[in-house]
Amino acid sequence: MKLGYYSYTSHLEHDVGDIHPEHPMRVIAINHQLECMGILHGAHLGSCHQVHRQDLVRAHKEGYVDQLELMSPTNGSILANVDTPMAVGSLNVAYQAAGCVIEALDDLMQNKVDRAFCAVRPPGHHAEKNKTMGFCFLNNVAIAAKKAQQHYGLARIAVIDFDAHQGNGTIDILADDPAFLICSSFQHPSFPFSHWRNIHENVINTPLNEGSSGIDMRRAVETQWLKQLQDFKPQLTIVSAGFDAHRDDPMAELNWSAEDYAWLGGFLSEISKEGPDNQILAVLEGGYNLDALAVSCGEFITAFHL
Numbered sequence: 001m002k003l004g005y006y007s008y009t010s011h012l013e014h015d016v017g018d019i020h021p022e023h024p025m026r027v028i029a030i031n032h033q034l035e036c037m038g039i040l041h042g043a044h045l046g047s048c049h050q051v052h053r054q055d056l057v058r059a060h061k062e063g064y065v066d067q068l069e070l071m072s073p074t075n076g077s078i079l080a081n082v083d084t085p086m087a088v089g090s091l092n093v094a095y096q097a098a099g100c101v102i103e104a105l106d107d108l109m110q111n112k113v114d115r116a117f118c119a120v121r122p123p124g125h126h127a128e129k130n131k132t133m134g135f136c137f138l139n140n141v142a143i144a145a146k147k148a149q150q151h152y153g154l155a156r157i158a159v160i161d162f163d164a165h166q167g168n169g170t171i172d173i174l175a176d177d178p179a180f181l182i183c184s185s186f187q188h189p190s191f192p193f194s195h196w197r198n199i200h201e202n203v204i205n206t207p208l209n210e211g212s213s214g215i216d217m218r219r220a221v222e223t224q225w226l227k228q229l230q231d232f233k234p235q236l237t238i239v240s241a242g243f244d245a246h247r248d249d250p251m252a253e254l255n256w257s258a259e260d261y262a263w264l265g266g267f268l269s270e271i272s273k274e275g276p277d278n279q280i281l282a283v284l285e286g287g288y289n290l291d292a293l294a295v296s297c298g299e300f301i302t303a304f305h306l
């Protein structure tokens with residue numbers, strides 16, 4: 001499998017203070033770990049330009065994008081939402097994160113790579129059509145999914161979210177469209193405290209109790225996702241890859257290990273092989289203990305591009 005890796009150093013400009021958990025060291029730690037593991041040897045490295053507006057507005061309201069532009073501060077930082085600070089450079093970094101993910105999608109569709117991992121920040125899966133939330137401004141995964149559907153004409157796109165928190169924004173944007181099958185595991189109850197009952201036919205919510213282990217997760221995935229994904233036969237799998245379910249992460253109370261992320265990478269790779277095109281686009285979401293994040297991410301990437 002040819003791996004594409006998409007990241008950039010200008011994310012440093014999205015810096016809302018050392019005490020905020022979503023800080024620049026997250027991506028620096030991942031890059032360091034991947035270099036130590038030798039994973040990037042031979043990988044295609046993306047250039048990561050800013051996203052075009054036409055790609056944003058398939059997923060977000062035009063007025064929402066306008067509002068982000070208007071609220072972007074010219075000095076210091078503001079609260080775009082109660083938990084989502086926005087510094088001078090934050091919006092440009094969010095545009096670049098979305099641009100990275102779109103570039104990765106384009107490379108997959110042109111068969112330059114078979115597996116793509118985007119080590120981007122800020123994360124995206126809590127951002128709704130019309131709302132910033134949970135450190136997120138732009139929903140990178142939904143932006144890519146919409147382009148895959150509307151520009152590339154794909155009819156079956158699986159969207160997998162194994163972050164410790166429900167991908168409420170992704171569900172807000174992609175629910176009730178049969179082109180997407182959304183599988184989201186998350187600690188329950190926990191942020192974003194949304195209504196998780198399976199009220200959308202194309203969404204499989206998989207709530208996990210506080211303290212759930214990786215074995216509990218594997219059992220739930222095999223029971224609730226496997227058959228549905230096999231029957232769906234996705235032409236493309238897009239992954240919200242959050243690593244905050246690790247037992248050492250401070251933002252959730254799940255008990256997964258780095259080996260569980262390796263298992264997830266292998267599981268998704270095998271499912272993808274059953275589809276016609278066997279391609280996976282994975283995008284960083286949460287993960288706030290630097291060591292756990294970096295090692296888990298390395299294990300996942302190693303397994304998902306085998």
Ligand SMILES: [Zn+2]
Nearest residue numbers: 163164165286
């Ligand atoms: Zn999370």
